[in-house]
Amino acid sequence: MSAISDPTASPGKIPVKIVVAGGFGVGKSTFVNTISEIEPLRSEAMMTSASAQFDDLSQVSTKETTTVAMDFGRISLTPEIILYLFGTPGQERFHFMWNELARGAIGAVILADTRRLGDCFAAIDYFEARKMPFIVAVNPFDGQRTHEIDAVREAVQVDNAVPMLFCDARERSDVKNGLIALVELALRRERTQAAHAGH
Amino acid sequence: MVDDTDIRVDQVDADDGPEDTGRLIRPYAITGGRTGGDVEIGLESQIQANTRASQHLGAYRWEAAKLIELVQTPMALIELAARLELPVGVARVLVADLIKDGAVVLHTPVAAQTYGGLLERVLDGVRNL
Numbered sequence: 001m002s003a004i005s006d007p008t009a010s011p012g013k014i015p016v017k018i019v020v021a022g023g024f025g026v027g028k029s030t031f032v033n034t035i036s037e038i039e040p041l042r043s044e045a046m047m048t049s050a051s052a053q054f055d056d057l058s059q060v061s062t063k064e065t066t067t068v069a070m071d072f073g074r075i076s077l078t079p080e081i082i083l084y085l086f087g088t089p090g091q092e093r094f095h096f097m098w099n100e101l102a103r104g105a106i107g108a109v110i111l112a113d114t115r116r117l118g119d120c121f122a123a124i125d126y127f128e129a130r131k132m133p134f135i136v137a138v139n140p141f142d143g144q145r146t147h148e149i150d151a152v153r154e155a156v157q158v159d160n161a162v163p164m165l166f167c168d169a170r171e172r173s174d175v176k177n178g179l180i181a182l183v184e185l186a187l188r189r190e191r192t193q194a195a196h197a198g199h
Numbered sequence: 200m201v202d203d204t205d206i207r208v209d210q211v212d213a214d215d216g217p218e219d220t221g222r223l224i225r226p227y228a229i230t231g232g233r234t235g236g237d238v239e240i241g242l243e244s245q246i247q248a249n250t251r252a253s254q255h256l257g258a259y260r261w262e263a264a265k266l267i268e269l270v271q272t273p274m275a276l277i278e279l280a281a282r283l284e285l286p287v288g289v290a291r292v293l294v295a296d297l298i299k300d301g302a303v304v305l306h307t308p309v310a311a312q313t314y315g316g317l318l319e320r321v322l323d324g325v326r327n328l
Contacts, residue, residue: 013273013306015243016321035328041281045288070287072277077324081317084243084275100242106321176328183322190318 016077017084018182019101021127022111023119027139027169028087029071031111035175036073036085043070045097068097098126106186107133109178111169114138117155124158133186137167137178240291245273245306252302259302266293270303 020028033040045068071087086101102108108127112120120136127134138152149164158164163181167174240246248270256264262283269282280290297303 013245014317015245015275016317017243038278041278043277043281044286070277072281074275074278075328077328078320081320081324082243082245082275083321083324084277086242086277104241104243106318176325179325179328180322183318183325187318187322 014081015084016081017086017101017105018179019098019105019108020085020087020111021098021108021120021123023113023116023123024089026111026113026116026119028111030169031109031137031139031167031175031178032071032073032085032087034170034172035075035179037076038074041072043072044068045070070101102127102130102132105132107135107182109167109182110134110136111167112136112138112152112156113141114152115141117152120156124156128158133182133189135163135165135178135182135185137165137169137174139169140166240276240294240305242277242287243275245275246270246279246294246303247273247306248303249301252297252300262293263297263302266290266297267302273306 020031022028029040068089073085073087075083075085077083086105088098088101108123110120110123110127124134124136136152136156136158138149149166153160153162153164163185165177165181167178169175248267252259252267253271256267259267262285266279266283269279274282276290276294277287279294280287283290285293294303294305298305
């Protein structure tokens with residue numbers, strides 16, 4: 001590829017990414033925009049997926065074109081590293097596009113709304129199945145931190161090793177703490193794997 | 200050079216909504232109906248213009264010229280798509296064409312896990328936010 005030999009190319013910055021997943025209206029866009037250094041941007045992915053959820057059997061073999069909006073943000077972490085945050089719809093029917101989002105990602109911040117905890121199950125299942133690092137960030141709507149974290153953990157049934165924290169998506173420090181928790185987890189995993197590989 | 204495929208002009212669908220881009224053509228008409236390229240371009244892949252191409256913007260079709268203008272400094276595919284107000288798939292085909300032309304270059308991202316010490320640096324960076 002010409003990327004290597006082109007003399008006009010500047011030394012490439014290293015892009016890394018984190019997926020921000022969760023149910024509809026849980027605060028994914030807010031989370032991304034709270035910490036992004038660029039104005040809110042939304043990109044469309046138009047995808048055609050074989051549709052399996054029609055009730056009408058005559059339509060089972062038809063293809064469905066779905067337009068999915070992805071919110072994303074950018075943060076220059078160091079002069080060389082750019083972090084991209086992708087806010088992505090959490091419903092199961094969008095899983096076909098998650099594979100691309102998840103490829104090469106550090107991991108996922110899964111936002112949970114205590115009023116609708118079930119909305120984050122699809123995202124948890126997805127990242128659990130792929131053994132990707134993820135944390136659960138509980139967005140306390142209206143400032144109500146009425147659910148104890150332990151109760152939420154019990155309800156969503158994730159392993160104790162999965163970090164879980166309160167995260168008001170509007171608060172920069174909360175968002176930052178969520179990202180730190182995820183990267184720390186990814187790093188612990190990497191070190192564990194390296195230690196195993198060394199045996 | 201980008202294909203000189205005819206662009207079909209269609210009416211904007213009524214349900215496109217008021218915040219529609221004002222684009223009067225179907226997005227994939229820009230790509231001649233093609234939906235994929237030979238190179239794999241990830242959402243966060245960094246794209247940058249070749250200086251020579253930047254000096255000859257007139258030689259490119261509107262979308263391509265606009266794209267080249269946007270990537271004077273490297274920009275990720277997803278951001279490029281958003282700024283061009285094109286679906287990611289369409290932007291990806293345009294970029295693939297321009298890579299073939301040598302008008303833009305691609306900095307392929309590396310998987311975070313395979314880059315020694317990268318996560319430590321990411322963690323430092325996030326802590327310093």
